Amino acid sequence: MHDDRTAELEKGSPTSLRPSSPAEPKSQAPGPPAAPEGGTKAYLSLLGGSLGLFISFGWVNCIALFQAEYETHQLKTYSSSEVSWITSSECESLLPQRAVKQQAHFNLVFFMLFMSPLSGYLFDNYEPRLPICIGGLIHVFGLMMTSLSSKYYQFYLAQSICSGTGTSLIFTPAMTSICPMTYFRKRRALAGGLTVAGSSLGGVIFPLMVNNLLLEVGFTWTMRICAFLILGLWAIAMLTISSNLPHTRKEFNLANYLRPFTEFNFLILLTFCFFLYCWTLEDVHRSQTSVHVGAVNADYTDIQNRDTEAMSKYNATGTARSILSNRVSYVFDLHGPSVTIDTACSSSLVALHQAMHSLRSGDCDSAIVGGVNLILDPAMFITKSKLSMLSAESRSRMWDQAANGYARGGGIAAMILKPLSQALQYGDPIQAIVRATGVNSDESKLSSAIPRAVRVWLES
Numbered sequence: 001m002h003d004d005r006t007a008e009l010e011k012g013s014p015t016s017l018r019p020s021s022p023a024e025p026k027s028q029a030p031g032p033p034a035a036p037e038g039g040t041k042a043y044l045s046l047l048g049g050s051l052g053l054f055i056s057f058g059w060v061n062c063i064a065l066f067q068a069e070y071e072t073h074q075l076k077t078y079s080s081s082e083v084s085w086i087t088s089s090e091c092e093s094l095l096p097q098r099a100v101k102q103q104a105h106f107n108l109v110f111f112m113l114f115m116s117p118l119s120g121y122l123f124d125n126y127e128p129r130l131p132i133c134i135g136g137l138i139h140v141f142g143l144m145m146t147s148l149s150s151k152y153y154q155f156y157l158a159q160s161i162c163s164g165t166g167t168s169l170i171f172t173p174a175m176t177s178i179c180p181m182t183y184f185r186k187r188r189a190l191a192g193g194l195t196v197a198g199s200s201l202g203g204v205i206f207p208l209m210v211n212n213l214l215l216e217v218g219f220t221w222t223m224r225i226c227a228f229l230i231l232g233l234w235a236i237a238m239l240t241i242s243s244n245l246p247h248t249r250k251e252f253n254l255a256n257y258l259r260p261f262t263e264f265n266f267l268i269l270l271t272f273c274f275f276l277y278c279w280t281l282e283d284v285h286r287s288q289t290s291v292h293v294g295a296v297n298a299d300y301t302d303i304q305n306r307d308t309e310a311m312s313k314y315n316a317t318g319t320a321r322s323i324l325s326n327r328v329s330y331v332f333d334l335h336g337p338s339v340t341i342d343t344a345c346s347s348s349l350v351a352l353h354q355a356m357h358s359l360r361s362g363d364c365d366s367a368i369v370g371g372v373n374l375i376l377d378p379a380m381f382i383t384k385s386k387l388s389m390l391s392a393e394s395r396s397r398m399w400d401q402a403a404n405g406y407a408r409g410g411g412i413a414a415m416i417l418k419p420l421s422q423a424l425q426y427g428d429p430i431q432a433i434v435r436a437t438g439v440n441s442d443e444s445k446l447s448s449a450i451p452r453a454v455r456v457w458l459e460s
Helices: 002-011 040-055 059-074 080-090 102-113 116-125 129-148 152-177 188-216 218-240 254-262 264-279 299-305 315-319 322-332 347-361 379-386 420-425
Strands: 289-295 338-341 366-373 411-417
Touching: 040 129, 040 152, 040 188, 040 218, 059 080, 059 152, 059 188, 059 218, 080 152, 116 129, 116 152, 129 152, 129 218, 152 218, 188 218, 254 264, 289 322, 289 347, 299 315, 299 379, 315 322, 322 338, 322 366, 338 347, 347 366, 347 411
Parallel strands: 289 338, 289 366
Antiparallel strands: 366 411
16 A cells, blocks of 8 residues: 555656545644735725835935035034934934934934834734824824924924834834735735835925925925825825734733844844944045046936026035035045046046056055946937937947947946955955056047057967
8 A cells, every 4th residue: 555655656646645544634823814816905005005105214315404404594503413313313314414423323223213113013913003193193293393393402302203203103014015915915016016115206205395395485384284294194094004914912022022032043134234234334434445436427417407496406516426426425434535537438447447546556545436327318318319329229339340339328336446455354255356457548530439440469
C-alpha cells in the first residue's frame, strides 16, 4: 500500500491528492473576512484613506513656508535655529535652513512617531474612525490657535504639539492604505497606490495654496482657510473610511509591545536605521566637502518667468541654476567649493572632472558630484526640432554612423568621491575607481554643435 501510494505521488495523478483515509477537517484559527474585491464601501474607504493622507502628510509639506514666514514676520527677533524648533517639531522635511539642530529632530520623533503607538492601539482595538476623529479635531484646533498666536510658546504649543499630534493620529490609520487595502485582494497594489497618492497630491496643493494665500490675505486668514478646508475633508474621510478587519478590544500588554525587541532581525534593522538617521549626515556636517552639479536647462524658471504677476518671491534664490549646488552646501553646512556647471550634454562629466581636480589640489576632502535635468516645458523641444537636432526614432547613438540626432532625457543622479586611501581607511563601500579625467574643446569647421570626427586605431 505504501509503495502504491508513493508511485501515485511520483506520477502526480489526481488521486494522489486525496487523503488515503477519511479524516476530520482541521480547525482553523478565525481570520479576517474574505476581501470582497471592490464595491461601493471599498471605494469609499479608498477615498477616505486618500483624504486622510492628504490632510496629514500632505499638509506638513508647508512647513518650509512657515519657517520663512515666521523668520520675516511673526518671530523675526528669533534666530533660524529657534524658529526651526516649531516647524521641525511638527514633522521633518527638507528645510532650507542649515541651522536645524539635532534636538529639533528629537521633537519630530516625539510628536510624529511616538504618537504612532497610541494611534495604532486605537486602530487595533476600536476602528479607524476613532483615531482619525480625535486627530482631526486636534489638528484643526491647533491650526486655529496658530492663527491667533503671537508669542513663541503659543506657536510651539499650537503648531508643534497640537497640529503635530493631530496629523500623527490621522496619518497612522491611513498610512500605506491600511484600511482600503483590506477590501481588495487582486487589486490591492492599485488600491494602495491610489490611497497613498493623496499625500503626494496634498504635498503639491497645500504649499501652492498657502504661498498664494499668504500674499493675498495674510497669515491669520491663511491658517483659518486651511483649517476649514481640512475640517471639510476630514468630515468626508470620517464618513467614508472603514476597515474590513475585525476590531476587538484587548487589554494593553507591555510585554507584547516589547516582544519585537527580542527578535534578532528586528534589532538589526532598528540598529541600522538608528545609525543611518543619526550619523550619516553628521559625518559630513561642516566638513571640507565640495559640491559639483551639472545642469543645462531650467524649465521651471522659464515657466515662472512667463507670468511675472504670479512669480514667487523666492524665484531668484529658488530656481537659479547657480543655487543647485549652493543649496546642498547650505543645507548640510558643507565648506568645500560649490559649483554648478553648464557645458550642455557634457555638464555632469565636466563636473566630475572639476571635482577630481578639487580633490587632488586639496580644496576638499570629499566631493559630491551630481547631474540633473527635468523636462517640464516644451520650449526646448521646439527649438531643438527647428535645428533638426532631435532623433526621429527617439534614440541616442553616440559616435555611431547610424546616429540621426539625439533623444532628450530627464533624471537626477549623484555620487560621492573620496581619495582611495581615505575610503579604505573608513571602510566605505567602493563602487568604482576613477583613474583619470580630461576635458578639451573639439574644434570643428561645420558647427559648434558638431564634434570633429576622430578615427582611432587600436593596435594589438
